[in-house]
Amino acid sequence: xxxxxxxxxxxxxxxxxxxxxxxxDKLGNKYVNWYxxxxxxxxxxxxxxxxxxxxxxxxxxxxxxxxxxATLTISGTQALDEADYYCQAWDNSNGVFGGGTKLTVL
Amino acid sequence: xxxxxxxxxxxVKPTQTLTLTCTFSGFSLNTSDMRVSWIRQPPGKALEWLxxxxxxxxxxxxxxxxTRLTISKDTSKNQVVFTMTKLxxxxxxxxxxxxxxxxxxxxxxxxxxxxxxxxxxxxS
Numbered sequence: 001x002x003x004x005x006x007x008x009x010x011x012x013x014x015x016x017x018x019x020x021x022x023x024x025d026k027l028g029n030k031y032v033n034w035y036x037x038x039x040x041x042x043x044x045x046x047x048x049x050x051x052x053x054x055x056x057x058x059x060x061x062x063x064x065x066x067x068x069x070a071t072l073t074i075s076g077t078q079a080l081d082e083a084d085y086y087c088q089a090w091d092n093s094n095g096v097f098g099g100g101t102k103l104t105v106l
Numbered sequence: 107x108x109x110x111x112x113x114x115x116x117x118v119k120p121t122q123t124l125t126l127t128c129t130f131s132g133f134s135l136n137t138s139d140m141r142v143s144w145i146r147q148p149p150g151k152a153l154e155w156l157x158x159x160x161x162x163x164x165x166x167x168x169x170x171x172x173t174r175l176t177i178s179k180d181t182s183k184n185q186v187v188f189t190m191t192k193l194x195x196x197x198x199x200x201x202x203x204x205x206x207x208x209x210x211x212x213x214x215x216x217x218x219x220x221x222x223x224x225x226x227x228x229x230s
Contacts, residue, residue: 001169001170031214031216033216033217035153035217037153042202042220042221042222042223043145043153043202043204043217043220044220045216045217045218045219048214048216048218049209049214049216054218086152086153088153088155088216088217090215093158093166094155094166094168094169095143095145095155095158095168095217096155097145097152097153097154097155098152099152100152100153
């Protein structure tokens with residue numbers, strides 16, 4: 001089975017840049033989506049097709065994917081960005097999620 | 107406005123079968139770029155993708171669970187039904203359905219709108 005690996009936690013100061021990585025074998029050959037989940041809420045799509053932002057997602061969210069690593073970058077991180085973030089890809093039509101990264105803004 | 111809502115039992119006994127319904131609005135499963143996926147999340151744990159059904163009734167199941175899963179659709183009712191057999195306490199989770207959109211050129215797809223989820227506890 002295909003695995004995606006994320007760091008369990010990332011901390012960032014308000015206004016700084018947060019980077020959350022997602023690693024998988026030849027991940028750059030797949031398209032990666034990113035979801036934000038706040039406590040008690042459903043996941044929210046923040047990046048799809050590696051780099052695209054859905055309507056309504058702030059420009060401070062961006063994504064990249066190359067080699068074995070995809071990265072979600074949040075520029076000018078705000079307190080309201082504190083959440084769990086999950087990367088997701090498709091492997092032979094099967095959905096695969098990373099283990100999630102808890103972003104703490106302190 | 108696209109919405110999805112999951113419904114089903116909150117409590118299921120071990121060995122029983124779970125049946126969940128996803129009722130959606132704002133889109134149709136009759137168009138080639140639409141699918142619906144099911145995903146679950148055990149308490150305090152990560153998301154796990156379970157199954158997907160496409161507009162043409164093509165179905166894809168998680169390879170680790172496929173012997174226990176069934177997904178079907180009723181296009182006239184805008185519903186997708188998900189069943190899981192042989193429930194075990196480890197299946198305790200919040201179950202989500204999500205609209206899955208396909209872009210054909212280049213080919214990629216993503217889950218863009220999720221329901222609120224329904225919590226299922228497996229316990230005797």
